[in-house]
Amino acid sequence: MGYPSVTNLAVPLPTRYNGDVLQHSLEDFAMTHPVRIVGISGSLRRDSFNTGLLHAARELLPAATTLDLADISAIPLYNQDVQLEQGFPAPVQRLRDEIAAADALLIATPEYNYSVPGVLKNALDWVSRPGPQQELPFNRKPLAIMGASPSLFGTVRAQLHLRQIAVYLNLLPINKPEVLVMRAGDKFRAGRLVDEPTRALVADLVQALVNWTRELRGE
Numbered sequence: 514m515g516y517p518s519v520t521n522l523a524v525p526l527p528t529r530y531n532g533d534v535l536q537h538s539l540e541d542f543a544m545t546h547p548v549r550i551v552g553i554s555g556s557l558r559r560d561s562f563n564t565g566l567l568h569a570a571r572e573l574l575p576a577a578t579t580l581d582l583a584d585i586s587a588i589p590l591y592n593q594d595v596q597l598e599q600g601f602p603a604p605v606q607r608l609r610d611e612i613a614a615a616d617a618l619l620i621a622t623p624e625y626n627y628s629v630p631g632v633l634k635n636a637l638d639w640v641s642r643p644g645p646q647q648e649l650p651f652n653r654k655p656l657a658i659m660g661a662s663p664s665l666f667g668t669v670r671a672q673l674h675l676r677q678i679a680v681y682l683n684l685l686p687i688n689k690p691e692v693l694v695m696r697a698g699d700k701f702r703a704g705r706l707v708d709e710p711t712r713a714l715v716a717d718l719v720q721a722l723v724n725w726t727r728e729l730r731g732e
């Protein structure tokens with residue numbers, strides 16, 4: 514449905530149209546079909562570079578796009594006994610509902626010992642479990658990944674581990690652009706991402722996620 518592309522139009526255009534009319538039609542379509550993204554930071558640190566990346570993404574959103582940041586700080590350690598006997602704890606259920614309602618996910622992960630932090634893996638583990646109606650909030654959800662580190666490797670090893678995890682969750686990650694923010698200390702001031710090339714890269718990543726989400730929705 515909608516205006517997928519100039520060459521593949523499912524809705525008839527006005528018989529006499531020009532480029533401006535088509536551009537406005539595409540914009541109108543986007544405005545009535547917003548993309549809602551949920552962002553998850555893998556760091557609970559107050560001045561986290563990775564949470565800072567998500568704040569930058571929120572400043573750089575394309576039109577008709579929202580980004581809400583999930584809070585994983587209250588999520589308890591995964592215990593299947595708790596899940597089976599009491600159901601999902603309230604902070605887990607909230608995160609599951611937020612992800613289920615979202616059109617796409619944006620994860621900013623630190624690298625801890627060459628992998629994702631335990632707090633992030635723990636949150637993903639909770640959400641990965643089927644609910645009472647076998648619901649799987651991650652199933653076929655578009656995903657974009659970014660990460661920042663003071664080191665020269667910019668979280669590349671953690672991001673590759675996250676991509677491996679995404680296979681089992683049946684998330685649908687985009688591959689490019691890779692947002693590997695190295696020497697993060699040089700790129701943030703008072704918690705805000707100020708490095709312009711990195712800001713442009715984050716904007717490109719969000720745009721790519723929105724494009725991918727719309728493509729999967731058949732728009």
Ligand code: FNR
Binds near residue numbers: 561563625628667
């Ligand atoms: C780190 N750090 C780190 N950095 C890195 O590039 N590769 C690594 O493997 C690790 N390992 C690691 C383990 C643990 C337990 C800690 C606490 C830290 C450093 C890490 O990149 C740095 O603390 C970042 O600032 C963490 O991200 P936030 O909290 O700023 O988002």
